[in-house]
Amino acid sequence: MDKLSIAGLLLALAAVFGGSTLKGSGAAALVSPAAFVIVIAGTIAAILVQTPGPTFRRALRMVRWVFRPPVLDWEDEIDAVVHWARRARQHGLLGLEPDLAGVVDPFTRRGLQMLVDGVEPAQIRAALDVELDTLEGRDAAAARVFEGMGTYAPTMGIIGAVMGLMAVMQNLADPDKLGAGIAAAFVATVYGIGLANLLFLPMAAKLKATIAGQSRARELMIEGLVAIADGEHPSSIHNRLQGFRVQR
Incomplete structure (x- = not known):
């Protein structure tokens, strides 16, 4: 959490x-229920028009990352690669096949499978680089959904304020209602600007940071698997991958 x-x-x-x-x-x-409906419903409507269905569904699934981001244990990742390097050095690349069942991450498992299959290092890197770009692009597009909501929400707040002022103008004959009516009209602006700057835009930034961390972890895995395919010494691989560690 x-x-x-x-x-x-x-x-x-x-x-x-x-x-x-x-x-x-x-x-x-x-x-103000009316202002809330105008801002929230209007913002969602705008983002639905802008966003393809799969991207929107992906964005909804990624919301939990704001409060429970994926755990990236750099030491565990490096230790796993070094373990595979030692095993491959002792038993050959086919000796890594039993480890496939214990790999949960699909990206890592696909790379390890290519390693076991004897795919050339350059081909492993090329295939995993393409997949990395695809995954990063998919998640970045989902994060931009919240950026879009942060853009539309203030505008919807202004629309709500204008609609509220229109209602106030219809009651100009009753001065007692003007003050409360004008105040209520500007609540929509508070909702729009507040949601944009206190929720949607920070969520987008947090998700982008999480995506960047995941991409960095996948880059680590690509470097490690390619180094194993090249037959590098486990100690050399360990020293190289240490550069990926996040300093805490």
């Missing part, structure tokens, strides 16, 4: 509602 994401979300809510209370308008002033 990513505690920073949870803390950031809670702090954002506290900042908005606490700020509204300190300004004297009160937290209740931010509650």
Whole structure:
């Protein structure tokens, strides 16, 4: 669980509602079902028009990464590659076949299978590079869904504010309703700008960082598998892959 994401979300809510209370308008002033429907439904409608179905579904599945990102244990990855290098040195590439069943990640398993099959190092690198680009492009497109929502939400907030002001203009004959009506109209703007800058855009940035980390881990695996195919010494492979470690 990513505690920073949870803390950031809670702090954002506290900042908005606490700020509204300190300004004297009160937290209740931010509650507007009509504004919420306009901003949320409008933003979702816009992103649905923009986004292909598979990309949108992928974006929904990736939301959990904001609060529970995939765990990347660099030491375990390096140790696995070095273990395979030692095993291949002792028993040959076919000796790696029993290890295939224990590999969960499809990308790694495909690379290890090519290694067992005796595919040339250059071909292994080429095939895995193509798959890496495809996976990275797919996930980056999904992350851009939230970037798009961060772009559309403020505009929908303005639309909601204008619609609210239109309703206020219809009640100009009743001055007692003008103040509350104008305040309610601008709640939609708060929703749009707040959701964009406190939720959607930070989510997109967090997902992009996670995607970059996954791509780096896959690059590590490509380098390791190709080095094994080239017959490099396990110690040399270990030293090379140490450069991929994330400093904590």
